[in-house]
Amino acid sequence: MTSNIKILKPSDPQGSDLLSQERARTTFDVKKLTLALYGSKELERLNRILEIVENDPVFDKSKIYYMGRNELFEHALKKDKRLVQLIKKHRWNVEETHIAELFLDLPGPFGLHRGMFIPTIFGQGTEEQKKKFLIPAIKYEIIGCYAQTELGHGSNVQGLETTATYIPETDEFEIHSPHLTASKWWIGGLGRTANHAVIMAQLKSNGKDFGPHPFIIQIRDMETHQPLSGITIGDVGPKFGYNATDNGFMLFDHVRIPRSNMLSKYSQIKEGTGEYISPPNDKLSYGTMVFVRAMIVTGVRVALARAATIAIRYSVVRRQFVDKDEPKKLEDGRIVETSILDYTMQQYRLFPVIAQAYACFYTSKAMVDSYLNYMKQSSGGDFSSLADLHASSSGLKSLATSMAVDSIEDCRRACGGHGYSSFSGFVTFYQNYLPNTTWEGDNYILTHQTARYLFKTFREVVSNKNPEAYSQSNTNPTITYILQFLNNPNQTCTATTPSDFKNHELQLRAFGHRAAYLIANAVDQIDNHKKSWNSMLIEVNRISRAHCQYILARNFITALQKSHHPNEDERLRVLHDSPELMEVMNSVCNLFVLNTMEKELGEFLECGYITSSQSKLIRSQVYDLLKEIRPNAVSLVDAFYIPDFMLKSALGRYDGKVYETMFDWASKEPLNEITLDVNPNSEVLFRNNDYKGKARL
Amino acid sequence: MSSYVKIPSNLKPSDPQGSDLLAQERATVTFDVKELTLFLFGKKNLDRYHEILRIVENDPAFDKTNVYFMGRNELFKHAMKKEKRLAQLIKENKWKVEDIQFAEWLLDTPGPFGVHRGMFIPTLISQGTEEQKKEFLVPALKYKILGCYAQTELGHGSNVQGLETTATYISEADEFEIHSPYLTASKWWIGGLGKIANHAVVMAQLKSNGKPYGPHLFVVQVRDMETHQPLPDITIGDIGPKFGLNSTDNGFILFDRVRIPRSNMLSKFSQIKKGTGEYINPPNNKLLYGTMVLVRAIIISGVRFALERAVTIAIRYSAVRRQFVDKEEPKKLKDGRVVETIILDYTMQQYRLFPVIAQAYACFFTAKVMIDQYAEYTKQSSVGNYSLLTDLHASSSGLKSLTTTMAVDSIEECRRACGGHGYSSFSGFVKFYQNYLPNTTWEGDNFVLTQQTARHLFKTFRKMVLSKGAEAYPSQSERNQTMTYILQYLNDPNHTCTATTLLDFKNPELQLRAFGHRAAYLIANAVDQIDNQKSTWNSMLVEINRISRAHCQYLLVRNFINALQNSRQSEDEGLHMLRDNPSLKEVTLTICNLFVLHTMEKDLGDFMECGYLTPSQARLLRAQIYNLLKEIRPNAVGLVDAFLIPDFLLQSAIGRYDGKVYETMIDWASKEPLNGITLDVNPDSDVLIRNETDNKTKAKL
Numbered sequence A: 001m002t003s004n005i006k007i008l009k010p011s012d013p014q015g016s017d018l019l020s021q022e023r024a025r026t027t028f029d030v031k032k033l034t035l036a037l038y039g040s041k042e043l044e045r046l047n048r049i050l051e052i053v054e055n056d057p058v059f060d061k062s063k064i065y066y067m068g069r070n071e072l073f074e075h076a077l078k079k080d081k082r083l084v085q086l087i088k089k090h091r092w093n094v095e096e097t098h099i100a101e102l103f104l105d106l107p108g109p110f111g112l113h114r115g116m117f118i119p120t121i122f123g124q125g126t127e128e129q130k131k132k133f134l135i136p137a138i139k140y141e142i143i144g145c146y147a148q149t150e151l152g153h154g155s156n157v158q159g160l161e162t163t164a165t166y167i168p169e170t171d172e173f174e175i176h177s178p179h180l181t182a183s184k185w186w187i188g189g190l191g192r193t194a195n196h197a198v199i200m201a202q203l204k205s206n207g208k209d210f211g212p213h214p215f216i217i218q219i220r221d222m223e224t225h226q227p228l229s230g231i232t233i234g235d236v237g238p239k240f241g242y243n244a245t246d247n248g249f250m251l252f253d254h255v256r257i258p259r260s261n262m263l264s265k266y267s268q269i270k271e272g273t274g275e276y277i278s279p280p281n282d283k284l285s286y287g288t289m290v291f292v293r294a295m296i297v298t299g300v301r302v303a304l305a306r307a308a309t310i311a312i313r314y315s316v317v318r319r320q321f322v323d324k325d326e327p328k329k330l331e332d333g334r335i336v337e338t339s340i341l342d343y344t345m346q347q348y349r350l351f352p353v354i355a356q357a358y359a360c361f362y363t364s365k366a367m368v369d370s371y372l373n374y375m376k377q378s379s380g381g382d383f384s385s386l387a388d389l390h391a392s393s394s395g396l397k398s399l400a401t402s403m404a405v406d407s408i409e410d411c412r413r414a415c416g417g418h419g420y421s422s423f424s425g426f427v428t429f430y431q432n433y434l435p436n437t438t439w440e441g442d443n444y445i446l447t448h449q450t451a452r453y454l455f456k457t458f459r460e461v462v463s464n465k466n467p468e469a470y471s472q473s474n475t476n477p478t479i480t481y482i483l484q485f486l487n488n489p490n491q492t493c494t495a496t497t498p499s500d501f502k503n504h505e506l507q508l509r510a511f512g513h514r515a516a517y518l519i520a521n522a523v524d525q526i527d528n529h530k531k532s533w534n535s536m537l538i539e540v541n542r543i544s545r546a547h548c549q550y551i552l553a554r555n556f557i558t559a560l561q562k563s564h565h566p567n568e569d570e571r572l573r574v575l576h577d578s579p580e581l582m583e584v585m586n587s588v589c590n591l592f593v594l595n596t597m598e599k600e601l602g603e604f605l606e607c608g609y610i611t612s613s614q615s616k617l618i619r620s621q622v623y624d625l626l627k628e629i630r631p632n633a634v635s636l637v638d639a640f641y642i643p644d645f646m647l648k649s650a651l652g653r654y655d656g657k658v659y660e661t662m663f664d665w666a667s668k669e670p671l672n673e674i675t676l677d678v679n680p681n682s683e684v685l686f687r688n689n690d691y692k693g694k695a696r697l
Numbered sequence B: 001m002s003s004y005v006k007i008p009s010n011l012k013p014s015d016p017q018g019s020d021l022l023a024q025e026r027a028t029v030t031f032d033v034k035e036l037t038l039f040l041f042g043k044k045n046l047d048r049y050h051e052i053l054r055i056v057e058n059d060p061a062f063d064k065t066n067v068y069f070m071g072r073n074e075l076f077k078h079a080m081k082k083e084k085r086l087a088q089l090i091k092e093n094k095w096k097v098e099d100i101q102f103a104e105w106l107l108d109t110p111g112p113f114g115v116h117r118g119m120f121i122p123t124l125i126s127q128g129t130e131e132q133k134k135e136f137l138v139p140a141l142k143y144k145i146l147g148c149y150a151q152t153e154l155g156h157g158s159n160v161q162g163l164e165t166t167a168t169y170i171s172e173a174d175e176f177e178i179h180s181p182y183l184t185a186s187k188w189w190i191g192g193l194g195k196i197a198n199h200a201v202v203m204a205q206l207k208s209n210g211k212p213y214g215p216h217l218f219v220v221q222v223r224d225m226e227t228h229q230p231l232p233d234i235t236i237g238d239i240g241p242k243f244g245l246n247s248t249d250n251g252f253i254l255f256d257r258v259r260i261p262r263s264n265m266l267s268k269f270s271q272i273k274k275g276t277g278e279y280i281n282p283p284n285n286k287l288l289y290g291t292m293v294l295v296r297a298i299i300i301s302g303v304r305f306a307l308e309r310a311v312t313i314a315i316r317y318s319a320v321r322r323q324f325v326d327k328e329e330p331k332k333l334k335d336g337r338v339v340e341t342i343i344l345d346y347t348m349q350q351y352r353l354f355p356v357i358a359q360a361y362a363c364f365f366t367a368k369v370m371i372d373q374y375a376e377y378t379k380q381s382s383v384g385n386y387s388l389l390t391d392l393h394a395s396s397s398g399l400k401s402l403t404t405t406m407a408v409d410s411i412e413e414c415r416r417a418c419g420g421h422g423y424s425s426f427s428g429f430v431k432f433y434q435n436y437l438p439n440t441t442w443e444g445d446n447f448v449l450t451q452q453t454a455r456h457l458f459k460t461f462r463k464m465v466l467s468k469g470a471e472a473y474p475s476q477s478e479r480n481q482t483m484t485y486i487l488q489y490l491n492d493p494n495h496t497c498t499a500t501t502l503l504d505f506k507n508p509e510l511q512l513r514a515f516g517h518r519a520a521y522l523i524a525n526a527v528d529q530i531d532n533q534k535s536t537w538n539s540m541l542v543e544i545n546r547i548s549r550a551h552c553q554y555l556l557v558r559n560f561i562n563a564l565q566n567s568r569q570s571e572d573e574g575l576h577m578l579r580d581n582p583s584l585k586e587v588t589l590t591i592c593n594l595f596v597l598h599t600m601e602k603d604l605g606d607f608m609e610c611g612y613l614t615p616s617q618a619r620l621l622r623a624q625i626y627n628l629l630k631e632i633r634p635n636a637v638g639l640v641d642a643f644l645i646p647d648f649l650l651q652s653a654i655g656r657y658d659g660k661v662y663e664t665m666i667d668w669a670s671k672e673p674l675n676g677i678t679l680d681v682n683p684d685s686d687v688l689i690r691n692e693t694d695n696k697t698k699a700k701l
Helices: A015-024 A029-037 A042-053 A069-090 A094-104 A111-126 A127-139 A283-317 A344-379 A386-414 A416-420 A427-437 A442-462 A467-471 A477-486 A499-503 A504-528 A535-558 A570-576 A579-599 A600-604 A611-638 A658-666 A690-695 B020-028 B033-041 B043-058 B072-093 B097-107 B114-127 B130-140 B286-320 B347-382 B389-416 B417-424 B430-440 B446-466 B482-489 B508-532 B538-565 B572-578 B580-604 B604-609 B616-643 B661-669 B692-700
Strands: A144-147 A163-167 A173-177 A184-187 A198-204 A208-218 A231-235 A248-252 A256-260 B147-150 B166-170 B175-179 B187-190 B201-209 B211-221 B234-238 B252-257 B259-260
Touching: A015 A283, A015 A611, A029 A042, A029 A570, A029 A579, A029 A611, A042 A069, A042 A094, A069 A094, A111 A127, A111 A144, A111 A198, A111 A208, A144 A184, A173 A208, A184 A198, A198 B446, A208 A256, A231 B259, A248 B166, A283 A344, A283 A386, A283 A427, A283 A611, A344 A386, A344 A535, A344 A579, A344 A611, A344 B538, A386 A416, A386 A427, A386 A442, A386 A535, A416 B430, A427 B417, A442 A477, A442 A504, A442 A535, A477 A504, A477 A535, A499 A504, A499 A579, A499 A611, A504 A535, A504 A579, A504 A600, A535 A570, A535 A579, A535 B347, A570 A579, A570 A611, A579 A600, A600 A611, A600 B604, A600 B616, A658 B175, B020 B286, B020 B616, B033 B043, B033 B572, B033 B580, B033 B616, B043 B072, B043 B097, B072 B097, B114 B130, B114 B147, B114 B201, B114 B211, B147 B187, B175 B211, B187 B201, B286 B347, B286 B389, B286 B430, B286 B616, B347 B389, B347 B538, B347 B580, B347 B616, B389 B417, B389 B430, B389 B446, B389 B482, B389 B538, B446 B482, B446 B538, B482 B508, B482 B538, B508 B538, B508 B580, B508 B604, B538 B572, B538 B580, B572 B580, B580 B616, B604 B616
Parallel strands: A144 A198, A163 A198, B147 B201, B166 B201
Antiparallel strands: A163 A173, A173 A256, A184 A248, A198 A208, A231 A248, B166 B175, B175 B259, B187 B252, B201 B211, B234 B252
16 A cells, blocks of 8 residues: 555545534434433443443454455354353353344354253253253253254244154164255354254154154264264355354254253153153243243344435435535535535435334334243133234334335445445345245245234124123224224225324324224135135234234334323433423434335335325325434434444444544455466466465355 | 265154245146247347356356355355356357346356456447557457456545546656556455456546546556556556445546556547647537436346346245244145245235236336337437437436336335345345446446436426427427427316226326326426526526436336337337237236335325325225236235246245245255354353364355
8 A cells, every 4th residue: 555545635524524514403302212221221231232332352353354254154153152261251141142142243163052951951951950950951061953944944834854753772863864855054153064953753652753853963962062973964165145153954864862862841752661751831932932032123223224224324425416405515605515424315215214213113112022921821821812922023023124124225225336335334244134034934924824824813803702802992902993994994084294104193093093904804805705724814914014013103102202100211201201302213214214114115005094195294294204303313223332343334334434444444455465477378377376365264 | 066964864844835825826828828928039039048048057157056145255256257158158159248237147146257347348449540459459368468447446436526536647758657646546446356357447537738628548558568557657456345246346446647658549530640749629529428318228138137136036935935824824735734824915015016017017118119110220320310318418417317216216115025035135135236236336426417308308398398399399299209398288277087986097198108208397496596586506406316316217117008008010029029918918017006006105295286186086096006906916926936036046045936945045054164063162261163163164255
């Protein structure tokens, strides 16, 4: 690099000045909004853990974007080992470990040991099994994975091909992969790391099939770390993302394990006779699924916040074209190009993502609250809220994660060419986020569960066979909107001006009416026109989306309503006590609701709820809301409090030094150490001692 | 490459086998697949395709088996090897531009020589004087010099007028001084610059006698021809890792007052006079716009191939992948065993994938029309008639935007429709999608582009309103598609859809009317906002984007419908085939209907908002789409087979022609280099990877 680069600056105005100007125009206290999002306890935790991980040399991220797969994997293993040491040292609990993982942002080979192996033994193991496996697992003396998905089966767990056959003579199970498609596949941490696995296999005893059950198996030698005999293991190869994790495959050739290795808290095989003892009802495991999905929706909120933070900050610093109707000037009067955030199209692309992030904040909070509430009720034997919770959480996981991947990608593209650079901070982030649409229930399949429940509820409400349903109508939002629809199926929207669409009751009515209309239609098709389930799948998907959009809108609106509860949650209290915060959050809520409506305008029109002239009012209200939000855009993303350490983005840095960072990071690209031979007739590609540079990579 | 893991050889996938499932699908096809392929390629291109595929598929330099495992340096090296070999083959076989395009398509590794051929040479041809061609073009064609095209800067992409690099004429020395006054002036994203190019065409702000003349092109030698090091006062580097295209060395370059001779300014159209520094203006820039139309036609042709590739993988995999038993219609093997239903039988999967097939055909017909129109325009412009240009240029801008956005969305939709395995690099989607993505940004950002389209549509609309109708444009309204629908709208702005049955939605006239009415309605509204309510351009940008989409969807629909309707009269060789072959005609008609109605359904809000469609008609429309999915189902595999995307291009374990999905997945996984190392997993041990032999394996990678 020649010397003049060091003295070169970006042309004026500087990114840092532009961002300070934005921060100066904010109408609310950013710190207060951050507090309203996280609460003081969580905030203290975030700060404390960030301080530790940010300053640990093992977690240095400066070379990550340049790493090939092997190097990245090695780096991730190092990170995972260091994290284990820190967990011990600081006695981090599950939540604290989770925060550290969030900041480290490098899903590594030990992730599934903590995230699935340990919780499964915890949830499904007997006391003896916990002693034998859980204790060494917690000490990392054994490292495990969770092997369910196979090469040929993902969504249909009942169709798994791996078998576990009880052999009474030796009181053992024989684990076997009868086909190539029976190979376990995609198993995180299995490829190179785990020495133990919980595997799902079809239980067979006395010639009878009992369906998939979990078994614990040692798979690698504790000394040599080689696969045990009869077991074939490998990494499944490169992926779109997650390349720091060793997703693996595994085949069993008649491998024997003791009977006591079947995880037997709920069901078991009796010694010698091979008699099967059935589990009690599986409501407990459904409860856990609700919680896992609440966590995924929380993850959506963080992902959206992260994407919007990068895109909004960069859009302030990036200037392109002069808006001739409203040219921007420097203090000395020079006309400069307009920040791209000032273009309405850019606002229209990005502000809804901010709004989605806040919407997911309140829905994940509501989901966690409902889960805790359910746990309390269920311990007293009341499982009545489970069906609704489970159905809604399935659809919400589907809707929110699909929304997240779309919005992350929108934000990336809104950063133009530089969004395509790994230095944007979008590339590995997006790549690693993508599987959320597939794991923990494929986003399309999941909607079946939601719709099935909605159809059932609808039929019950119609035939009034379930009086209990009505008694719940205050708490069960589904029944509320179905009842409203049944009472007045031809109801139409009363709005006559754009600002009528800011009325929260009207908004909720719209979403409820549309969902109920779709449900009513589908139930009619199935019950009266004898439509097959398969022929209804497209409608099923629309219905789940409509229902879950209603829930998102409702949770956001409810959070903004002042409660007079003396024990109100600290976060809500901070929000409700601040008129400036309430004002800006109200705009954000309205934008979320109306932008969602606008995207699905066809459905709101199709059900006859709004007219074509009302749809024009919605659009014009959306445009007004963009203007309302504009002065607060940067502060709304600052409030998310996503640290630069996590963003790893040249474009989205807090200080706005976009171009300086792009240059600095580009200068470190290892390819820049190599000199080529470009003569097409020469077989030399990289010249002389450049190979050294390469070998180092 | 050898396997690191030995897979038990006795294991097969569970029944039914993928190859049998695909064979069954191929048996249900109602038309002759070979005929459809011939229709899509034409005889001449098909011969070319086979000839070039034969050459590249068997050349060891182009072996793709290791590509998915390569890190950036290794991948780049691989790409260079490919480029050198390709340059040799071009010479040996005397390949023309079209042949090279086929080869590059099949090789599918955008490499460092791409911009030399695609931008450097064409720029010299079109902008250079005869002497400049002698000096630069002749050695460039022989690969004696390698060039790149340096326009975009760190701080400027879309706004070319705002570029910061300067080229100041120094009359004393009769030279230009090329300079980067700011960090943001650094050229950035320049393909082939980072490591390869020794020459560059640089776009810089021309200044002479203290006056600025805007961006102009200059040829600059950037690296030493012997040492390949950057010349003094020039800083060059690769810009680092990207989402995709990591086999290309996109680069940056900064100039610290670098002098070049005056003769290095590309001067076919404008120049600086020796000594006086006087600037000589170019003639009109219509020629340049014409070229842009052609480039965009080629991009749309590329959309077609990208969609074909994505949907080929997804459809074949969906015919092999089975999941759940559809209880109402369980599938059985010959021996009576119930087996899981292939996922292609689920309506949701059809609804996600079949429209992509239809989009590919729509882009095929529109690319064809664009190329025909470009040829027609070139003919007319040679006799001084440029009247077709504005409409062509405006439409091509919006079409590039609409179709490339559609392509990235559809590729990703196809990938996700392949579930978990779609996430594996072995799916063939990952690198493909990553490399395709920049199409939404380069050659005009997809959002910025729509402003050009809308501006032209507003102008046309105003003209039509002023002239009160057809009389003023009797002849042009024949050719100009925009005017046709605007006229229809002005004559009957409250027109509504007449459909009362499902079948009515298959009526091509009704379909066209719907798309034309909606586009014209949006234009009329926007013009009213701007002209009568004084809305600013900035405040209209969201509408502008909608309008461009509406207009271009109309064009896609119209081009598709016209091709099928006019096959009777047409003299086009391909369209003749449609006329003479009823089974082909029938299947293409179904696809056309699916494209039209699915596009309509996705934007249903627009069609209802303009009052054209009622809620009950919207329901009919949906019902008709579901019927079309059923019609297409037996032909799904045949339709993608007809695209003739070879396995060599797909590089997909799950989209292979023979259906051996699972065998290939595990075979390729066994070759993952990570499988050659053994870990030390003890968290308290500093060792990560064990012993010597394993370290060797690692170093090999």
